[in-house]
Amino acid sequence: MKKFSLFLLAIIAAILLAACGNEKSGDSNTKEKVKVKIGVNGSDGVQWPILKEKAAKEGIEIELVEFADYTLPNNALANGDIDLNAFQHMAFLAQYVNESGNDIVPIGSTMFAPLGVYSEKIKDISDIKKGDKIAIPDDPSNQARALRLLEAAKLITLTDDFGLFGDPSKIAENPLNLDIIPMVAQQTPRVLPDVTAAIINNGVAGQAGFSPGEDPIFKESGDNESTYPYVNIIAARAKDKDNKAFKRILELYQEDDIKNAVTEDTKGGSLLVVLSQEELNKTFEKLLK
CATH class of the missing domain: 3.40.190.10 (Periplasmic binding protein-like II)
Structure with missing residues (x-):
């Protein structure tokens, strides 16, 4: 009888140990934070x-x-x-x-x-005229992206070797002689009273109170590689x-x-x-x- 009791206790101990092992391995609802x-x-x-x-x-x-x-x-x-x-x-x-x-x-x-073109002075990208001032972000990647957007709007033409980090020196044609002004991205909304248009990062535009889905007069298309x-x-x-x-x-x-x-x-x-x-x-x- 004593041997049987010891055997029974050993079985119970094994079951308890197995249960503890399952809990640590994630089988229970307890998760390590x-x-x-x-x-x-x-x-x-x-x-x-x-x-x-x-x-x-x-x-x-x-x-x-x-x-x-x-x-x-x-x-x-x-x-x-x-x-x-x-x-x-x-x-x-x-x-x-x-x-x-x-x-x-x-x-x-x-x-x-998407980057967008914003303006307090014009309602359509086609209203940009000769000599107008355009503010763009000055960090290398977004500056290049902004220039690509101006090219997509048919306002400028960029050189074939423009790449992903081109700057205004890579503008091949600027028929309207636009004054393109690079500046810190966070400043682009603040200069709107002083320029015809500004290209503003989506997040910066939102922080400045704009609706990036509705307010740009022109913006990037995000549907291709x-x-x-x-x-x-x-x-x-x-x-x-x-x-x-x-x-x-x-x-x-x-x-x-x-x-x-x-x-x-x-x-x-x-x-x-x-x-x-x-x-x-x-x-x-x-x-x-």
Whole structure:
């Protein structure tokens, strides 16, 4: 009888140990919590509360770290002060990597935010006349993008070797002799009283009180491969590109609830774009030196 009792106790102990083992391996509802710091340039987007709530249900606590300008979030990521950032398109990141040598990579696509031409003086792009002043962003990737937009509007012609980071010196033809004025992106809305038109980043326009889906008199089209370099991304240090929590955050970001919320909030000014990892890698590699 004593031997039987000991045998029974051994069985019970084994069952309890197995149950504990299953709980640690994730078979129970208990999940190990992970905190992820994401650097952003403006944390008031409708996607963030939705994303934070969904991630929290899966044990991922998202902390948004807001930066005042575009020059800081990549340095913070490279230095390990944050885990991810979500504020830039691929062309901007490639320029940073080319100049700094820091190994930061896109792990997924988020939004395409078209550049727009805004004006307080004219209602149509065709109303631009000889000698008019046009303000554009001066950071290399967006400056080139703005000049491409002026070319799409048939106001200027660019040289064949313009590339992704061309500047006003690469203007081949300027029949209206437009005065094109590069400046810090955040200043472009503020100079509208002093220029005929300004090309304004989508996010900057929103912060200035414009509706990027309705207010531009001309804007980019986001429906072809040529716009991939300007698709916004979530970026990570290269060593963390396969981190499971980071990948899960990306998947949650790309779901329909966020897509619909952003489209409605921006009145179509921003569009969720989901690129495959192959498309992402191919585009980014072309942008690197």
